[in-house]
Amino acid sequence: MQVTVASEYLDKFRDALIRLDVKKGEPILLAVSGGPDSLAMLLLAARLGDNPVIAATVDHRLRPEAADEAAYVADICKKLDVPHIILAPRHKISGNIQSSARDARYALLAAAADEAGCPLIATAHHGDDQLETILMRLARGSGIDGLAAIRHRNGRIIRPLLGFSKSELEKICADAGVEPVRDPSNDNAEFDRVTIRQWLAQSRHPFNLGRTDRTAHALNEVAEALAWMTDFVAKQRISQNDMVYQCDASGLPRDLKRRLLLLCISKLDPNLQPRGSAIDHLLNELNAGQTAMIGNILCKGGDIWFFSDAPSRRTEP
Numbered sequence: 001m002q003v004t005v006a007s008e009y010l011d012k013f014r015d016a017l018i019r020l021d022v023k024k025g026e027p028i029l030l031a032v033s034g035g036p037d038s039l040a041m042l043l044l045a046a047r048l049g050d051n052p053v054i055a056a057t058v059d060h061r062l063r064p065e066a067a068d069e070a071a072y073v074a075d076i077c078k079k080l081d082v083p084h085i086i087l088a089p090r091h092k093i094s095g096n097i098q099s100s101a102r103d104a105r106y107a108l109l110a111a112a113a114d115e116a117g118c119p120l121i122a123t124a125h126h127g128d129d130q131l132e133t134i135l136m137r138l139a140r141g142s143g144i145d146g147l148a149a150i151r152h153r154n155g156r157i158i159r160p161l162l163g164f165s166k167s168e169l170e171k172i173c174a175d176a177g178v179e180p181v182r183d184p185s186n187d188n189a190e191f192d193r194v195t196i197r198q199w200l201a202q203s204r205h206p207f208n209l210g211r212t213d214r215t216a217h218a219l220n221e222v223a224e225a226l227a228w229m230t231d232f233v234a235k236q237r238i239s240q241n242d243m244v245y246q247c248d249a250s251g252l253p254r255d256l257k258r259r260l261l262l263l264c265i266s267k268l269d270p271n272l273q274p275r276g277s278a279i280d281h282l283l284n285e286l287n288a289g290q291t292a293m294i295g296n297i298l299c300k301g302g303d304i305w306f307f308s309d310a311p312s313r314r315t316e317p
Helices: 007-019 036-048 066-080 097-116 127-139 166-176 192-202 209-237 254-268 276-287
Strands: 028-031 053-058 084-087 120-122 238-241 244-247 291-294 297-300 305-309
Touching: 007 036, 028 036, 028 097, 036 053, 036 066, 036 166, 053 066, 053 097, 066 084, 084 097, 097 120, 127 192, 127 209, 209 238, 209 254, 238 254, 244 254, 254 276, 254 305, 276 291, 276 297
Parallel strands: 028 053, 028 120, 053 084
Antiparallel strands: 238 244, 244 305, 291 297, 297 305
16 A cells, blocks of 8 residues: 655654654554544554554444444555554443543553563544643643643653644545544533534634643643652651551642642552542641541641551441
8 A cells, every 4th residue: 555645744753753762663552543643643654664563453342333443444554564453341341431441442552562562652642632631621620730731751652643733634644545434422522622622623712732732741841840859758758657657748838748648648548549629628637737537548637647547437236
């Protein structure tokens, strides 16, 4: 299959890989759903040829047409001479469908990358996704970590398309004569992201994708600095005696106190991840020297904070 991709897009994609510290010849697993974004990434990677790539399509088994879409991607990959695998979860996805599907997808991609010997996994998040994410999290009242939005690199996950717009990716597909799959959920206004997307499309807004991504990147650097500082302070301020953790948070800025509080909670219950008003209320109580409960953790405030599993409740015979 002869693929035509404009040189300006290939150069842009190569520059993105360089900025992500991707070494030439390093194998990459591409997450390809069949939409215009991931198909454009597939075309760019296949045409550039700097890195061996394997494409993986996840069929969450949530839509009957998903199997045909995965087969369609497999056919395109065959024409491009790119190895392709179809992944599916063992168990039915339930609960919060979007969140559970995302967790299942990344777990399947990580396992497939390990098996294929790919140290990197590339997803097709792009500049419009970045803008939508920032606005969506701003509407939800997110803090620094949330407003850092989509990281260019998060461990082995790389996102080389954050410098591309949606329209550029659609043009890459159109120029190559490849028809993308259309996911109807992308038009479902019940989802916050779709509401933001529709608002952006219908309004004359001042947002610029490049400047928005720079803001997200700057916030990500701040979040990383705060995480480093939290780890540094935790080694000096948090100690353990049996299953009781104590934390000296005196004299620290509120955000560092908040992060140390979350760290202490996670040590006793990694599955308990309070956010927003719940953690702010608990922080106020500890600062006031009060005793409080969160989950099954007993928290005692004052100059030094103490955290322990709450005593079992006695039941009457």
